[in-house]
Amino acid sequence: MKAHSGNVGVFVRIRPTAHFAQGLVECLPDGQTVNIYHRRDSKKTQDSIKGRPSSWSFRLEGVLQDVSQEEVYDRVCHPLVQGAFDGYNGTVMCFGQTGAGKTYTMTGSTKSYKQRGFIPRALQQVFQEIERRTDFSFSVQLSFMEIYNETLLDLLSPVSPLQDSTPPSARGLVVMEEPGRGVVIKGLSLHPVFSEEDALDLMFEADMNRVTGSHALNRNSSRSHCIFSLHIESRSRTLSEAKYVTSKLSLVDLAGSERLGKTGSEGQMLKESTYINKSLSFLEQTILALADRRREHVPFRHTKLTHALKNSLGGNCNTVLVANVYGEAEHLDETLCTMHFARRMKNVKIQPAVNEHMDPALQVKKLQKELVTLKEEMSIHNTLLKNQSVEHEPLSEAQLAEISTEVQSYLDGSLMEISVKSIRQVEAVFAQFKLAVQKQEQKDVMCNTCSSMKKDHGAVTPDVKESDGRGVTEEAEAGGSVASDSHKQTRRANTTATKTKKSKDKHSTTQGDGSPSSKKRCETSSRKQNTSQTSEKELDPQEPEAQNQEAQPVEPAQHESPPTKSECFEDFKVGPGSKISSILKENKAVLLERRSLVRQLTEEINAVKGEIDHVMSTLLQHKQMRAAPEDEYPAEDEEPDAALLLQLSKLKTLYRLRHVALHDVKAEVNYCEHLVHQCRVRLVSEFETWYKTASLTPEEKTLALIQSDDTEQQPQAELPPDAPSAQFFHNARCRTQKRRDVRAHSGYKRLLQTPPAT
Numbered sequence: 001m002k003a004h005s006g007n008v009g010v011f012v013r014i015r016p017t018a019h020f021a022q023g024l025v026e027c028l029p030d031g032q033t034v035n036i037y038h039r040r041d042s043k044k045t046q047d048s049i050k051g052r053p054s055s056w057s058f059r060l061e062g063v064l065q066d067v068s069q070e071e072v073y074d075r076v077c078h079p080l081v082q083g084a085f086d087g088y089n090g091t092v093m094c095f096g097q098t099g100a101g102k103t104y105t106m107t108g109s110t111k112s113y114k115q116r117g118f119i120p121r122a123l124q125q126v127f128q129e130i131e132r133r134t135d136f137s138f139s140v141q142l143s144f145m146e147i148y149n150e151t152l153l154d155l156l157s158p159v160s161p162l163q164d165s166t167p168p169s170a171r172g173l174v175v176m177e178e179p180g181r182g183v184v185i186k187g188l189s190l191h192p193v194f195s196e197e198d199a200l201d202l203m204f205e206a207d208m209n210r211v212t213g214s215h216a217l218n219r220n221s222s223r224s225h226c227i228f229s230l231h232i233e234s235r236s237r238t239l240s241e242a243k244y245v246t247s248k249l250s251l252v253d254l255a256g257s258e259r260l261g262k263t264g265s266e267g268q269m270l271k272e273s274t275y276i277n278k279s280l281s282f283l284e285q286t287i288l289a290l291a292d293r294r295r296e297h298v299p300f301r302h303t304k305l306t307h308a309l310k311n312s313l314g315g316n317c318n319t320v321l322v323a324n325v326y327g328e329a330e331h332l333d334e335t336l337c338t339m340h341f342a343r344r345m346k347n348v349k350i351q352p353a354v355n356e357h358m359d360p361a362l363q364v365k366k367l368q369k370e371l372v373t374l375k376e377e378m379s380i381h382n383t384l385l386k387n388q389s390v391e392h393e394p395l396s397e398a399q400l401a402e403i404s405t406e407v408q409s410y411l412d413g414s415l416m417e418i419s420v421k422s423i424r425q426v427e428a429v430f431a432q433f434k435l436a437v438q439k440q441e442q443k444d445v446m447c448n449t450c451s452s453m454k455k456d457h458g459a460v461t462p463d464v465k466e467s468d469g470r471g472v473t474e475e476a477e478a479g480g481s482v483a484s485d486s487h488k489q490t491r492r493a494n495t496t497a498t499k500t501k502k503s504k505d506k507h508s509t510t511q512g513d514g515s516p517s518s519k520k521r522c523e524t525s526s527r528k529q530n531t532s533q534t535s536e537k538e539l540d541p542q543e544p545e546a547q548n549q550e551a552q553p554v555e556p557a558q559h560e561s562p563p564t565k566s567e568c569f570e571d572f573k574v575g576p577g578s579k580i581s582s583i584l585k586e587n588k589a590v591l592l593e594r595r596s597l598v599r600q601l602t603e604e605i606n607a608v609k610g611e612i613d614h615v616m617s618t619l620l621q622h623k624q625m626r627a628a629p630e631d632e633y634p635a636e637d638e639e640p641d642a643a644l645l646l647q648l649s650k651l652k653t654l655y656r657l658r659h660v661a662l663h664d665v666k667a668e669v670n671y672c673e674h675l676v677h678q679c680r681v682r683l684v685s686e687f688e689t690w691y692k693t694a695s696l697t698p699e700e701k702t703l704a705l706i707q708s709d710d711t712e713q714q715p716q717a718e719l720p721p722d723a724p725s726a727q728f729f730h731n732a733r734c735r736t737q738k739r740r741d742v743r744a745h746s747g748y749k750r751l752l753q754t755p756p757a758t
């Protein structure tokens with residue numbers, strides 16, 4: 001997904017106020033335009049804008065006024081995070097006057113889950129997406145960097161900047177450009193994270209380490225620029241492709257621009273303000289240069305900030321700017337400056353591109369496979385066909401299309417045979433057959449279930465959770481492994497046969513001829529209708545009765561009895577739910593294998609224990625014998641004792657090793673059980689959703705969609721208090737608070753480094 005292409009996306013967010021400058025700031029109903037007017041009677045204003053027009057109109061991607069944190073995130077950040085999963089880099093920057101709400105937008109309130117900002121929401125989205133994309137494996141790493149007075153600081157350094165008195169320059173955080181990788185920060189620590197809660201922990205930790213100060217406009221003013229980065233790498237689990245994609249998501253909270261007179265800064269804070277204003281002014285110059293396509297040189301290297309952001313400004317990245325402004329009249333000049341910056345940023349071009357890479361090891365494997373195929377082709381060429389025109393190259397699009405047409409003609413009977421030309425052609429023919437079967441299956445499933453359920457929804461009420469649970473266990477006990485496609489197709493064919501039989505039965509019930517066979521069919525049918533709960537076993541398409549039935553001609557749809565929920569579940573498992581169903585089977589197969597290993601190890605341990613007992617009792621006997629009068633027992637009995645002791649020591653070692661192995665395998669069993677449970681729950685819940693939707697008319701589906709939209713827009717206060725993300729947020733915050741308290745008690749003080757002279 002490409003979130004924004006062409007130009008940088010720009011939004012303006014107005015900080016809520018009871019004293020909105022009505023008449024001076026106007027937000028148009030289109031939600032994209034802000035007009036700003038200057039009063040002609042204001043002396044100060046007239047001085048500052050001498051010779052310029054007295055009103056400005058700014059048209060942006062969106063004007064965010066009185067909008068919740070959730071909506072701001074959804075409009076600004078959500079598409080970029082989604083894009084990151086497709087391999088696009090993304091950057092969101094908050095820019096504006098001090099106190100206008102940049103940190104509130106980016107990090108949000110650390111005390112309130114509902115008011116959390118972009119960073120925690122992005123982490124939530126990332127881990128939810130990872131859970132959803134079961135076909136991919138992901139690795140996520142994060143880093144958090146601060147630029148304070150032109151010095152780069154690692155907010156997540158393994159050695160906390162609070163403890164470390166080494167000057168940051170000596171700790172070696174340097175902006176560098178590497179061929180093929182662009183700008184990298186050498187020395188910045190990257191932290192692998194495996195869960196939302198892990199990541200939130202690090203976010204709170206970094207937030208605690210930031211430099212803040214207090215001045216007239218903001219009690220908690222960030223005195224630095226802050227760059228939070230998430231590095232995501234994803235690889236397909238299903239395709240053995242060498243390709244994989246990476247992306248970097250940067251969330252940038254810039255320090256606030258400030259008028260020194262207004263903030264009343266002095267001393268250290270004055271120095272900070274000077275650095276902040278200087279770097280923002282360079283940022284502005286860089287943006288001007290980027291927006292002007294005639295400029296050949298862009299002064300990225302003027303400051304650490306612009307250098308570090310080089311790839312994010314007009315690079316291959318989806319970039320979005322949030323301009324944070326006040327809505328009050330007294331800040332109109334600064335608001336105007338921010339809006340001009342936003343407009344310039346809007347003119348900067350971006351060229352988002354997917355970061356696709358090749359895994360060399362997998363590529364070698366692929367080439368080796370290719371070589372084997374080519375060799376086979378050669379052997380066919382030489383031995384079977386003796387045909388000079390055998391193709392050794394991969395098939396072209398045109399050849400594949402031709403094969404598809406041939407297969408279609410073969411299937412509809414207009415072509416009697418397909419002649420073999422090469423292994424690749426044979427493989428492509430098989431693939432086309434498979435495709436045709438799958439399409440037919442999908443059609444069958446949808447036609448049968450949707451139309452029948454629609455007709456008689458009330459009759460379909462078995463509790464699938466229970467019947468599914470039993471079925472699943474039965475499969476597991478039967479040692480179910482991953483079903484091959486052909487196996488699935490056989491099951492499918494048998495299911496169809498069973499269904500056809502059932503529809504025939506139903507037909508006979510209403511039009512019975514009174515013959516014994518007809519009666520029997522009637523009984524079967526009524527028995528099925530009276531059963532409120534149908535087990536999987538009863539419906540097992542492989543049961544002998546079903547297999548012995550000759551395939552009956554398919555009755556017209558209106559005579560078919562509606563499939564039971566359990567039957568629909570079977571269809572679901574080979575149709576839309578086939579992926580999760582096959583993962584479940586795989587996991588169950590692994591679980592069974594591990595359980596049998598546990599049994600085997602337990603038996604071995606028992607056997608070793610038996611031997612140990614035996615050796616010990618022999619040794620005991622010898623000891624007793626030695627204690628007896630000498631004439632009864634000869635002295636050479638000492639000799640076997642040495643051998644027995646050696647054997648005993650070996651047995652004990654073996655016993656210990658087996659125990660360790662058993663312990664490990666038991667842990668694996670626990671883990672596998674957990675996975676199987678998760679898959680099972682997911683299969684059933686996905687089926688429930690599918691089943692509900694399949695039985696709806698198009699109008700009902702539309703209504704359901706509208707209702708689900710409504711639910712999403714409910715205020716967050718209505719989220720269940722135990723919503724997992726809220727819990728993670730709460731836990732991580734509490735842990736950070738504890739660390740903060742410990743540090744406060746032990747007298748830690750943030751060492752603010754003197755910046756190197758520039």
Ligand SMILES: Nc1ncnc2c1ncn2[C@@H]1O[C@H](COP(=O)(O)OP(=O)(O)OP(=O)(O)O)[C@@H](O)[C@H]1O
Nearest residue numbers: 015016098099100101102103104218221222255256
């Ligand atoms: N949209 C908003 N809704 C509610 N409160 C807000 C909003 N924007 C800002 N605030 C509040 O205003 C105060 C200042 O906001 P914040 O610290 O985010 O400003 P800033 O632009 O990051 O300032 P600085 O550049 O000085 O760090 C905070 O108390 C914050 O909670």
